[in-house]
Amino acid sequence: MSWADRIAYVCHDWEDAVSAGIVTPDDLPEPVRRRCGTRRSSQLGEFVGAVVGAVTTTGRVGMDEETAEALAAFRRCNYERVYLRPASLTQGAAVIAVLRALVEHFADQPGRIPDVRRSGGLASGGPEALHAAVEYVAGMTDRYAMACATADLGWDPARLPRGVDEVGAATGAP
16 A cells, blocks of 8 residues: 555646646656656556566565656655645645644534534543544545634634635535
């Protein structure tokens, strides 16, 4: 599963970063371009094919050296140009701030959590309320969480992480 996850996120995150204008197709590392091409479909096919080939020939989950080096170069590039760039780190901090504030809010007011309200409630601020709040917030969509931060916490939309479509009112289910 580790190989599949790594292959999927590297290729998809790169494609998303190109679409967002964070990187250009020309920024793709040469080993990836040479071994796997520039299209996501060819990259996925090459990386997955290399794992299948290794399993078929050796009986072990892995990848031939050249393809593994291309995947490693791809990951390094994503970390340097996408994940760890200052704007991404700032965005991550904003997301964490919203999620923490929502968990604190719902742990202090567990009766606002639909399942807790239906079950008869929990003591505010206790470990069970905290657990219920974490589960509730973890199940929210990005859009719904941002809407809750605006509606329930009174957060200024300018404080919210960028990139989530219009916040709107917090009326839908997570």
